[in-house]
Amino acid sequence: MAIKVEVCMGTTCFVMGSSGLQVAIEEMVAQAGKEVEFVPRPCLGLCEDNRYGKSPYVKVDGEVIADASPEKIMAAINR
Amino acid sequence: MHYQNNSSKVRLEILIRVAKSFKSGTLRESVDKIAYEMIPASGTSLRCCIYKSRAVIRSRCIAALGFALENEEDDSTLLQVYAEEALSRPKPEAPVMTVLRIACHGCVNNRYYVTDVCQNCMARPCAVNCPVDAISFKEGRACIDGETCIDCGKCKMVCPYNAITRVSVPCEQACPVDAIHKDKSNHAEIDFDKCISCGRCMRSCPFGAVMDRSQMIDVLRAIESDKKVVALYAPAIAGQFPGSLEQISQALLELGFDDYLEVAHGADKTTTLEAAEFQERILEEGQPFMTTSCCPAYIETTQRHLPEIQKYVSDTKTPMHYAAEQVKSEDPETITVFIGPCVAKRKEGFDDPYVDYVLTFEEAGALLVAEKIEVGELEEAQARNVASRQARGFAVTNGVASAVASVLDEGAEIKPLCINGLNLKAIKKLQHYATKGDAGAYNLIEVMACEGGCVAGAGVVATPKLGALAVKRASENGRQRDK
Numbered sequence: 314m315a316i317k318v319e320v321c322m323g324t325t326c327f328v329m330g331s332s333g334l335q336v337a338i339e340e341m342v343a344q345a346g347k348e349v350e351f352v353p354r355p356c357l358g359l360c361e362d363n364r365y366g367k368s369p370y371v372k373v374d375g376e377v378i379a380d381a382s383p384e385k386i387m388a389a390i391n392r
Numbered sequence: 393m394h395y396q397n398n399s400s401k402v403r404l405e406i407l408i409r410v411a412k413s414f415k416s417g418t419l420r421e422s423v424d425k426i427a428y429e430m431i432p433a434s435g436t437s438l439r440c441c442i443y444k445s446r447a448v449i450r451s452r453c454i455a456a457l458g459f460a461l462e463n464e465e466d467d468s469t470l471l472q473v474y475a476e477e478a479l480s481r482p483k484p485e486a487p488v489m490t491v492l493r494i495a496c497h498g499c500v501n502n503r504y505y506v507t508d509v510c511q512n513c514m515a516r517p518c519a520v521n522c523p524v525d526a527i528s529f530k531e532g533r534a535c536i537d538g539e540t541c542i543d544c545g546k547c548k549m550v551c552p553y554n555a556i557t558r559v560s561v562p563c564e565q566a567c568p569v570d571a572i573h574k575d576k577s578n579h580a581e582i583d584f585d586k587c588i589s590c591g592r593c594m595r596s597c598p599f600g601a602v603m604d605r606s607q608m609i610d611v612l613r614a615i616e617s618d619k620k621v622v623a624l625y626a627p628a629i630a631g632q633f634p635g636s637l638e639q640i641s642q643a644l645l646e647l648g649f650d651d652y653l654e655v656a657h658g659a660d661k662t663t664t665l666e667a668a669e670f671q672e673r674i675l676e677e678g679q680p681f682m683t684t685s686c687c688p689a690y691i692e693t694t695q696r697h698l699p700e701i702q703k704y705v706s707d708t709k710t711p712m713h714y715a716a717e718q719v720k721s722e723d724p725e726t727i728t729v730f731i732g733p734c735v736a737k738r739k740e741g742f743d744d745p746y747v748d749y750v751l752t753f754e755e756a757g758a759l760l761v762a763e764k765i766e767v768g769e770l771e772e773a774q775a776r777n778v779a780s781r782q783a784r785g786f787a788v789t790n791g792v793a794s795a796v797a798s799v800l801d802e803g804a805e806i807k808p809l810c811i812n813g814l815n816l817k818a819i820k821k822l823q824h825y826a827t828k829g830d831a832g833a834y835n836l837i838e839v840m841a842c843e844g845g846c847v848a849g850a851g852v853v854a855t856p857k858l859g860a861l862a863v864k865r866a867s868e869n870g871r872q873r874d875k
Contacts (some may be wrong), residue, residue, distance in 0.1 A: 324767050327634040328757035329404060330396040333855035355768055 315350040316390055319372040320381075323356025330381075331369035337383040347390055396855065398438065399600035400754070403456075404853075405430065406449065407608060407758030410456045414612050415762060419479065423471040426453055448600075451492040455603040458610065460490040478609040484749070488589040488604055488738045491572075491580050495601035498578040499561040503543045506534045509555035518547035518556065566596035568814040568841070569697055588692035590814070590841045591735035591850025604735045604851070608755045614727045614748070615648040623649040624715045624747075626732035627656045627779075628787035628846045631862020632753045632854050633760065637869075638772035644731075645773065646765050647756075655730070656779030658715030659786045659795070660873070662686060666708040666792075667799040674835050675804060679704075681831035683822075684792050686710045689736035689841035693814060701826035711786060712737060716746035731756050733787070733849030733859075736841065752851025781870035787863045789845040793838040799875055809834035813843030 318338075320331050335351050342349045359370040359377065371381035373389035406426065413422040427449035431437060437445040451461055453471050457478040506518075510533035518534050519527040526540035527547060534556075536547065548556040563572045563580050571586035572593050580601060582593070594602040614621050623644045633640050644652045666684065673679045685691060685706040694702050716728045729749045730737060741750035760767065782795035793808035800806055809831065811818045822839070825831040842848040847859035854862075 322634045322768065324634060324757075324765060325761045327767075328754075328761055328853050329401055332631075332634070332853075332858055333396050336855060336857060356766055 315348040317350050317352060317372075317374050318386065318390070319352045319354045319357070321355075321357040321359065321368075321370045321372075322353045323358075323360070325356070325360045326369035329368035331371070334369065334371065334381060334383065334386065338386055341383060341387050342390065345387070345391070349390060399597065400595075400853075402449075402452065402600060403603065404754060404758055404761075406452050406456050407606065407755055408761045410453065410606075411608060411612065411758050411762035414609060419609075420472050420475045423453055423457070423475045426471075448492065448495045451494050452600075452603060455490050455492065456606045456608070458484050458605050458607060460487065460605060461492050461494075462490060479613065481610070484605065484607045484610050484738075486739060486742050487582075487584045487587065488735060489582055489587060489591065489594065490603055490605055491582055492601050492603060493579045495599050496579040496597075497599045497601070498574070499563075500559060501538070501561065501574065501578075503558055503560065504536050504541060504545065504548060505557055505559045506536055506547075507555050507557055508533070509553050510534050510551075511553055511555070513552070515552070517550040517552070521546045521550050562596045562598055563593040563602060566592040568592065568816065568819065569693060570816075572602075586696060588689045588696065588814075588841070589736040589739045590689035590692075594735070595850050604738065604752070606755055607738070607749045607751060608758065611729050611749050611751055611755075612759075614729070619725065619727050620650045620723065621648070621727045621729060622719050623647075623652040624655050624658075624712065624719070624728055624730045625652060626712070626730070626734070626787065626846065627654070627659065627784045627863060627866065628733040628849065628852070628859060629731065629753065630784075630787075630866035631847075631859045632733075632852060633757065633767045635767035635770065636772060637866050638775070639767050639770045641773035642770045643760060643765050643767045646770065647759055647763060649729070652773075653715055653719060654779045654784075655711045655715045655732070656783035656786065656870070657777075658711035658713065658718070659686075659783035660780050661714040662708055662711050662786075663780075663782055663792075663795040663799055663873075666706050667796045669706055669708055670796060670806065670836060671800060671804070680829055681825065681835045681837060682706055683837040683839055684796075686786070686792060687736075687839055687841050687846075688734065688740040690814065690839040692736060692739060693819065693841070697819065698823055698826065701822055704826060710740065711783070712740065712747060713744055716744065720746045733846050733852045734842075735850040752849075753853045754851050757853045778869065778871050780873040781867045782873060784867040784870040785863065787846040788860050789840050789843075790838065791845060793836055796836065799873065806836055807834045808836045808838060811837060811839040812845075814839070814841040 367379040369381050371378045409426050413419040427446035431442045431445045439445045457474045512532050526537045571583045575581040641652050683705050712730050727748045731751045738750045741747040785791040789812045790810050797806045844856045848856035
């Protein structure tokens with residue numbers, strides 16, 4: 314079963330770095346031998362209430378990762 | 393150099409908060425609170441303590457309001473005072489870059505360093521091969537004396553365990569023209585006579601200690617005024633925001649710009665004129681070579697460091713210039729705002745009377761976030777005359793050279809060379825061509841200060857790799873030039 318990684322591509326998350334996340338993780342994912350499905354999503358609404366400091370947001374199999382970085386996403390994938 | 397890291401995120405967050413405060417009319421009152429909102433008492437800090445982080449953020453706010461930290465005389469001045477001045481100044485000023493001393497780590501100068509990996513071996517090739525006897529042995533490992541070391545790197549080369557590493561000062565390393573150095577107190581300092589405003593130092597500093605002086609407040613004020621404000625967006629905008637070029641155009645209208653124009657139209661004029669210039673100077677008059685002139689950091693380099701090459705530089709103006717000139721000729725009262733990937737463009741903007749303000753994609757992104765504009769959900773702006781494929785391709789390396797080549801007659805003897813990123817080596821090469829009066833096998837030299845071209849500029853939001861792909865797609869939607 315492929316792990317679903319939803320990357321928010323709303324303007325805030327995009328500007329705060331979500332655009333590069335898939336590219337950054339692809340290699341790591343291949344090396345770890347994990348099967349991952351990347352799904353770009355329109356604004357997930359997680360940046361409401363001025364929480365844009367915690368962008369970009371990513372969901373790994375439903376689990377919300379704030380302040381997403383390749384490292385945090387890989388950690389979630391490995392869990 | 394990595395384009396997305398905590399440093400760029402912090403810069404963006406501050407721009408967003410400043411923009412939001414301006415929009416809600418509370419800039420004067422809330423700017424002093426930004427540091428406290430970003431680093432609350434219960435929060436953690438990426439630096440030694442929350443108080444240091446807050447002090448650094450205060451400095452960042454000063455740069456975000458458009459000021460130079462070098463001019464700060466009294467660090468107890470409330471940001472409200474800076475906000476007042478930003479809200480009333482007639483226009484922003486040079487220089488473009490500013491160093492935040494308080495954020496500067498004061499990176500160690502000692503270039504070669506023996507790590508824990510050292511096995512304290514008996515062969516000791518490091519010490520034996522050191523030409524100045526700078527290596528001694530203490531506490532179970534080799535140790536390099538910084539005072540004696542001449543930075544030759546032999547020890548690193550000969551160590552069988554690769555235990556010796558080169559510790560560099562990232563900003564000094566990144567600067568192509570040796571314009572940033574540590575001062576007496578070990579903090580970075582820019583020599584503004586040498587600085588070409590390329591912004592490499594800003595993107596490479598691991599402590600975010602260099603920033604460009606933002607023009608966001610000036611542009612926000614212009615939009616609020618009664619004057620007509622037109623956004624001139626660079627071809628590199630494709631891929632910087634999540635939407636098509638038409639949606640991005642619409643987003644600019646939503647931000648309050650009265651109109652927009654693809655700078656690629658200016659690039660079409662640059663292509664025509666530069667090809668004609670190449671035809672005349674090189675093919676007809678037989679001059680040995682010509683360099684392109686659209687990269688402002690390169691032009692700064694020719695003025696400050698390579699005067700010998702100036703006679704070979706194309707006289708054709710930049711796409712930004714032609715686009716701004718077009719707008720002003722239709723109505724001289726219009727305010728022109730260039731939006732692009734480039735920090736050096738700010739300098740070109742100061743020197744060009746047709747360009748009123750220059751914003752980077754970071755600032756444009758901050759404005760979109762502050763106004764909650766979802767680019768991907770907008771209706772596409774009405775279709776207009778699109779610029780050509782070649783013009784839209786200017787944003788990547790080889791874009792300019794190939795545009796010029798495509799316009800010349802079939803079989804024209806054009807032999808292009810792309811200088812893909814300025815550094816000491818590239819500058820020496822250009823200097824060599826200029827003093828020799830000959831560029832060997834080449835007769836057109838395209839110079840891009842940023843490796844990869846404009847999509848890798850210091851003001852971008854998206855990673856250059858993706859930016860380049862998006863530019864290529866946008867370029868495919870351009871019209872075909874009829875020469």
